[in-house]
């Protein structure tokens with residue numbers, strides 16, 4: 116059941132690098148991250164890769180396998196042919212640190228630019244009451260494990276360094292939507308999404324949703340509804356006010 | 365030598381899991397300049413993996429719940445070895461800490477009347493675990509992370525600098541603590557990315573580094589769990605207690621081999637899942653220990669009724685404390701009634717409709733589908749014990765989290781005492797918040813009370829640097845990966861779930877040899893993001909901590925909670941009164957007995973005398 120698999124792994128750092136060929140044992144049930152670990156233990160002890168949970172929960176091990184953005188720990192070897200050469204490269208949208216590790220600080224910068232949850236002043240801790248149906252919308256977005264694969268994929272910033280300043284990317288536009296749909300958040304987030312986070316750059320191609328390992332409907336459930344709210348706002352601010360004031364109890 | 369990067373803070377928090385983040389928030393809210401250091405990216409600490417929930421007696425689902433009941437359950441779960449003051453504070457404060465998370469923006473699952481929903485878990489008398497599906501840890505860590513960001517935003521508004529009072533140093537590993545005389549003066553470590561060294565000057569350090577599971581072969585823990593905080597504390601002169609108690613979670617994945625050990629949340633059982641052996645028998649009915657007979661159903665009918673009527677029925681034995689369930693699975697497998705890959709069957713598919721399983725256990729459904737080709741709505745899972753949690757840790761003052769070294773604090777999994785000999789599920793996440801906050805406040809108060817700041821001697825820095833660089837200077841020495849694998853195998857086989865004196869003796873001999881070989885570790889390449897080098901440095905900690913576990917386990921000649929001796933199978937009330945304390949001695953560790961602090965009488969009064977008789981000596985009861 117074991118076989119010798121062929122791999123090409125990108126090695127190098129910010130000054131340059133290239134694909135290196137390896138032949139390495141593959142066993143039944145393994146994922147790509149297992150192979151990378153085997154390379155570390157047997158052939159390339161200084162091969163750099165991020166990982167933590169090995170169960171698709173922490174979002175550390177993002178990379179590209181045969182050009183497709185994926186979590187290394189959730190990519191089963193069984194989806195490939197034994198004879199196939201598997202190419203593993205770092206995420207393309209972020210600067211390289213070394214080998215498969217990229218500098219994802221862009222995302223932390225953007226996270227910091229989203230104004231935080233603004234709790235209602237009249238409720239003490241323990242007094243929050245929310246219905247399950249009302250929290251479910253934001254809960255879907257809070258499943259995000261911050262793997263940043265959507266950020267890596269979105270064409271607005273992939274190969275478009277110049278847009279990074281104005282565009283927060285699907286992950287953080289979704290964070291704005293999450294707060295906007297939080298039943299008890301008191302801030303107005305619609306204009307922010309458009310003006311501060313570049314919602315207008317998104318042309319709803321859904322590429323982000325396709326790569327999300329948590330299967331979050333980023334485009335359908337977060338981005339499009341935000342765009343609708345922005346559009347509504349343009350001619351009917353009363354609608355928005357009403358929605359916010361008469362929240363369900 | 366390149367210029368050393370230096371920073372100065374009031375409070376240094378090592379670890380960005382639940383405990384570290386909550387401690388940092390508290391220290392910052394006390395107005396102190398605080399830094400958080402962590403080995404992974406911000407938001408990826410182990411806490412993110414917690415699934416089932418966070419225990420707090422809010423009484424939202426069953427109003428009979430109260431802190432007293434939670435306290436009782438915690439003491440029972442820990443077989444009365446717990447530090448009672450910690451268990452008391454924990455039970456009293458957990459609800460406030462959970463409600464506080466809502467004010468930070470957390471969105472827990474709700475009850476019908478809009479409050480936080482609570483679920484059943486092993487050892488908890490009432491539904492008590494606040495949760496978000498089976499990704500509670502993610503919610504907890506993201507919420508705290510976002511609270512940190514919100515504090516940084518406040519500071520930005522005020523000063524124009526996000527990091528004015530609270531700064532996160534991610535992908536940074538601390539290798540040594542630095543002292544000025546008796547007291548803490550700072551910490552030394554390296555950026556994982558560049559390998560460059562950094563010195564932090566700080567009068568107070570809070571350890572929140574989590575556990576030690578990576579010393580074992582089959583574990584639910586990630587690479588981060590190399591016992592760094594435990595070892596840093598030891599080397600700084602603090603003591604560890606209860607290191608013999610390791611929790612083997614009963615349900616880890618057993619197949620395929622590459623995922624062996626990955627956790628299957630206890631919520632599967634809390635929500636109705638049952639354990640069966642290869643004969644199809646629900647075997648847990650055969651393993652209800654004497655002390656729990658009045659609380660657990662001895663037949664399937666009653667057990668099944670309990671899910672809908674808890675007042676009139678006893679609980680299903682699948683929900684016994686983890687140590688009991690893990691041992692039961694172990695014996696079923698040993699006696700040849702295991703599943704094809706050496707576990708037992710955990711089945712929820714015949715117990716709940718498929719839709720309900722997908723809603724309540726989404727990440728388990730996903731995990732099995734993606735990693736094992738098993739659809740848990742249609743098939744049983746195969747599960748077996750996995751090394752999960754260390755009850756032992758830094759001996760601390762319950763109220764402030766202070767260790768015996770002035771300026772050194774600990775909270776979360778790295779601290780010891782709270783859980784006694786066995787932790788109940790859900791009691792860790794609440795522990796992180798309750799004692800993270802207390803340690804943050806304790807450290808703040810300590811710093812405020814200082815008349816002068818400690819100073820760091822240059823020799824200490826030179827030494828820390830030399831230790832860290834040593835693996836590069838030796839050529840042709842031992843490979844860290846090989847050594848690590850041998851250590852894991854030894855601990856798993858010889859100091860694992862069932863223990864014997866001869867085996868532990870052998871483990872100690874092997875550890876001696878490994879320690880010897882570890883002196884000549886060598887690594888290739890350079891300092892920049894070099895996992896081989898990182899492992900070489902972590903090994904020093906794993907070896908020290910493993911020695912604590914093995915020595916303490918050898919000394920404790922009884923079985924209790926997460927310590928099972930084949931050669932001393934029963935629990936001994938005399939041993940309940942003793943703690944085993946580990947401290948550094950030479951290049952190894954020394955373990956000594958210390959009397960346990962007697963339980964305060966009003967807390968003892970919360971129990972029936974008949975129950976206390978199972979745990980306490982006649983002398984204590986008199």
Ligand SMILES: Cc1cc2nc3c(=O)[nH]c(=O)nc-3n(C[C@H](O)[C@H](O)[C@H](O)COP(=O)(O)OP(=O)(O)OC[C@H]3O[C@@H](n4cnc5c(N)ncnc54)[C@H](O)[C@@H]3O)c2cc1C
Pocket residue numbers: 378379380381382383384401402403404409410411412413414415416417418419500501536537538539553572573574575584585588592593627752753775776777778789790791792793794796
């Ligand atoms: C799969 C799984 C599921 C679980 N489910 C539950 C549950 O449902 N309920 C529950 O209550 N408990 C659960 N637990 C247990 C609980 O998650 C952990 O005990 C808890 O999260 C530990 O938190 P912590 O804050 O102490 O440490 P962690 O969250 O582990 O954080 C440790 C931090 O310390 C840092 N660190 C360590 N060493 C160094 C160093 N040398 N230098 C710098 N930084 C360092 C790490 O990078 C990390 O940031 C679960 C555990 C696992 C593994």
Ligand code: SF4
Pocket residue numbers: 268269270271284285316317318319320321322323324334338
């Ligand atoms: S839907 Fe919008 S955010 Fe997502 S990939 Fe397309 S353009 Fe980017």
Ligand code: SF4
Pocket residue numbers: 174258259260261262263264265266286289323326327328329330331333
């Ligand atoms: S939204 Fe999905 S793809 Fe994007 S960071 Fe979160 S989990 Fe990853």
Ligand code: FES
Pocket residue numbers: 165166167168169170171172173174175176177186187188189
């Ligand atoms: S290692 Fe955590 S998501 Fe892959």
